[in-house]
Each structure stands twice: as C-alpha cells, then as structure tokens.
Amino acid sequence: MTTPSQHEEIRQMLSAYLDGELTQAGAQRVRIHLEDCEECRRTYEELARLQEMTRELAFAEPPEARMKELEKSLSVQAPRRLGWLFVMAGIVAWLIYGAILYIRHWRPPTVEEMIGSAIVIGFVLLLASVVVERLRQLPHDRYRRVDK
Numbered sequence: 001m002t003t004p005s006q007h008e009e010i011r012q013m014l015s016a017y018l019d020g021e022l023t024q025a026g027a028q029r030v031r032i033h034l035e036d037c038e039e040c041r042r043t044y045e046e047l048a049r050l051q052e053m054t055r056e057l058a059f060a061e062p063p064e065a066r067m068k069e070l071e072k073s074l075s076v077q078a079p080r081r082l083g084w085l086f087v088m089a090g091i092v093a094w095l096i097y098g099a100i101l102y103i104r105h106w107r108p109p110t111v112e113e114m115i116g117s118a119i120v121i122g123f124v125l126l127l128a129s130v131v132v133e134r135l136r137q138l139p140h141d142r143y144r145r146v147d148k
C-alpha cells in the first residue's frame with residue numbers, strides 16, 4: 001500500500017521526471033507509481049501538457065532578428081511583386097488587344113509587323129523564363145533566410 005506521503009513525494013518528482021533529470025531508479029519509481037495511481041497520473045498528464053504548451057509557445061515566437069529579416073524582405077518584395085503584376089497584366093492585355101485587332105482586320109502581315117512580332121515574342125519568352133526562374137528560386141530563398 002502507498003501512504004499519502006508517498007504520493008506527495010512522487011508528485012514533487014514529476015517535474016524532474018518530465019525533464020529527464022531523475023536517476024534511473026528514481027524514474028522507475030515514478031513510472032511504477034504512475035501505473036498504479038490514477039490521481040498522480042492525472043497530475044503528471046496535466047504537467048506534461050503544460051510543459052508541451054510552453055515549448056510550443058517558445059517555438060511559435062520568432063526571434064527578433066528573424067522578425068526584422070521578415071519585415072525587410074516584405075518591404076522589398078511587395079513593391080517588386082506589384083511591379084511584376086503590372087508588367088504581366090499589361091503584356092497580357094496588349095496581347096489580347098493585338099489578337100483581337102489581328103482577327104478583325106486580317107491581311108497578310110507587312111515586313112514591319114513581322115519584325116515587330118518577332119521582337120514582342122522574343123521579349124515575352126525572355127520574361128517568361130525570368131518568371132519561371134524566380135518561382136523556382138522562391139523555396140530556396142525561404143530556406144536560406146531561415147538558416148541565417
């Protein structure tokens with residue numbers, strides 16, 4: 001039989017048990033007692049949950065340096081993203097407009113138009129390749145930022 005003072009003793013060891021600071025014999029004593037005693041087991045589970053929550057909070061809170069890094073990258077990237085958006089939207093609108101004109105007033109293209117088209121198509125392809133490259137680099141950027 002366990003006496004009330006033994007429960008008290010076990011409960012005082014629980015925190016050290018959770019932290020893995022007990023000796024092997026001490027840890028075994030706590031473990032055996034927890035198997036038999038529901039009341040102490042409940043205390044233990046509550047303590048474990050509390051410790052888990054504290055650990056999660058510590059993880060969730062980003063260090064100040066990381067916050068500053070994040071702010072910096074946001075203030076740099078937001079205007080850049082907006083710039084890309086405008087460029088892309090403009091090009092798409094222009095292509096649609098050109099396609100409509102082309103369909104409505106079809107005639108054999110002049111040399112000037114063919115040269116112009118070649119330049120436009122080349123420019124769009126270059127731009128597309130840059131966009132694809134940037135998209136591919138995004139996850140890489142993120143990892144590098146976290147590692148710092």
Ligand SMILES: [Zn+2]
Nearest residue numbers: 007037039040
């Ligand atoms: Zn107990």
